[in-house]
Amino acid sequence: MSSEYIALASDRILVTGSNGFIGTRVVEILLGYGYRNIRCFVRPSSRLDRLEKVLSQFDAGKDVALVTGDLLSPTDCRKAAEGVSVIYHLAAGMEKSFAGAFMNSALATRNLMDAFLRFAKPKRFVNVSSFAVYSNLALKRGALLDENCPLEDAPQERFDAYGFGKLKQEELVKEYGEVHNLPYVILRPGYVFGPGKRELNGRVGTSAFGLFVQVSGTQSLPLTYVDNCAEAIVLAGFKAGIDSEILNVVDDELLTGQQFLKAYKDKTKSFISVRIPYVVGYTMSLLWEKYCQRSKNQLPPAFNRRRCSAEWKGNRYSNQKLKERLGWKPRVPMERAMEAFLSQFTSNGNDDPLKR
């Protein structure tokens, strides 16, 4: 291991959310790099088929320890963190309720950081955050959205429980960095796609009243293929000299919403969608938002200007910092990534996003 790296192959590594969409790939890449001392944290109720398949592909897979528990329990966090040097923290609250998302993103992270500081020798805490923390309200269409973009200051208005959880999670991580000297790195992936994730992201379009509506479509999507994203996450655990850094994760050769949806529809042949210009989407979001306010949320404020802006306004994205600081480059080029993503769908019409 060169001085470029902070961790040794023998260091114990913890991966939370290890059975998840990205987590399994992180474990796979760690095993691929020859790390053997890996601890995977899962919940008693977690589905393990994906993770077990990955472990079975490597000889060292049998050395991987599965630790069962819930990060909401400090005792379980101790079981997870005891003796580890690096934590890849991918577990997150995907609930629709704000309290639920907060618990599994922010509270769980606080518990884990406490245990890491108390019962381990922390070298690096890799916190996997998300683009959902940004607010591009003040950015012009097409302007560059990088790590300096302002953060969302009204997640409640944006009606984004997940984003709220991630924002609060980041706040806590930064606080622990400052107050308790937690050595952390925050990664903010964009739209992570790949086999294992069948749903279309809201940035591509949204189901409204039984119709799949694409707003704008000309905007590029902050895509990152799951293997490329997992590679960035893994590197962030080992690279020296990046403490307290925040890094966006997006691939090269980004596609527009329209291109992405067309490829999806060509493969699945499953549904009809309509495309509306951004101004129309924005105006409808504004009207919806106003109606919700006037009617005291008779309708859920699912459409609003903040969300419209964040998902459909369209910005340019950069992975320059990621490349410079981590020496990362995408393992899989976009064309192959799309092939792999689409390979999970059949063309028998069963993949209509409206039916999910």
Place this chain on the structure above:
Amino acid sequence: MLKIAIVGCGKVADQHVAAIHRIPECEIVSVCDWEPLMAKQLGQRFGIAGCFSDLKEMLEAVSPDIVHITTPPRSHYSLAKQCLESGSHVYLEKPFTVTASETESLIQLAQRRGLKITAGHNYLFTLEMLEMRRLVEKGFLGGRPIHLESYWSYDLGDLRYASAFLGNRNHWVRQLPGQLFHNIISHGIGKLAEFLDDELTEIIATAHQSEQLRSLGAQEVLDELRVMIRDNRGTTAFFCFSTQIRGLNQLRVYGPSGSVTADIITGSLVRNKSRSYKSYLTYFVPPLKSAHEYFRNARVNVANFLTRRLYQDFGMKELIERFYNSVRTGSPLPIPYREIILTARIMDEIFVQIYPGRSEMPEIGHQESGQAATVAVSSVA
């Protein structure tokens, strides 16, 4: 201006905040959760200044008029007791308490202290339930109810929630005597309690595990429940809880000359007058009348939507508002205590029958399953 506090800042608390915000002359002054971060996240999102992690401290600092308790059921009894003892009225989420004896003891405490307490049976106050109550009071049934049916279907489809408690024996739902049922059926049982006499002569409960649940690997959790109840006046009731039936959430009340069905899912109240028609008209007129009845419901719902009377959680807002009014003016409580107690007693008996050995034996008489159990409910109210 009533000073309101909320204890327990999880998912349900958000619903309470939204409902309270629709009610005039009250203000949420503080929130409390044993986990300070949970209290803070709720307080921050709704601009509530008082965030506490110790109930005693909160009660002393803000002396709330009313405390909403939205914590997991096992803590209900002790938290409600603490609030009543310090002089606050209490809105206690469902299930009211874990056992009927705790229910009775809380109600007695409230009465001794001259305070009020209610249970979060908010589905008793949806628009169609209000309409049903009005019709029954007007005599639409043509006499006292002869038979009741309450259906509650529960979709396990969202396995994120289900797998959390199915895969984890320590999950709070699994710790309840009635497990999955315990956390949900009080809504459906509470609707029956309204029309049943306190003296029940028979409760026969039977439950099993569905194929779907078996495939998820939770051995001892049952998810299909049927209950037959008879009171001393001969009114019978049937309760059905199912995870297999989808989208069925109804109360049906049958009287000598008319019946009503309140359907929570479609927000409709279907009236049916027993009448006979000559010859073949019996095949033509009643279906047309039914069609008209459904059409009327659609019209009413559209009108209620446009006038903003129809919204999610109307029932909760209505129950809370009625409870606040009762506190303010001394008018009767929205849910009589006898109904809260009867609901708890029926639940106790059901759990003893379907999970023998799991729950503490409640005080009501219990015999071998299949035989009649005599249930005497003392009237506290």
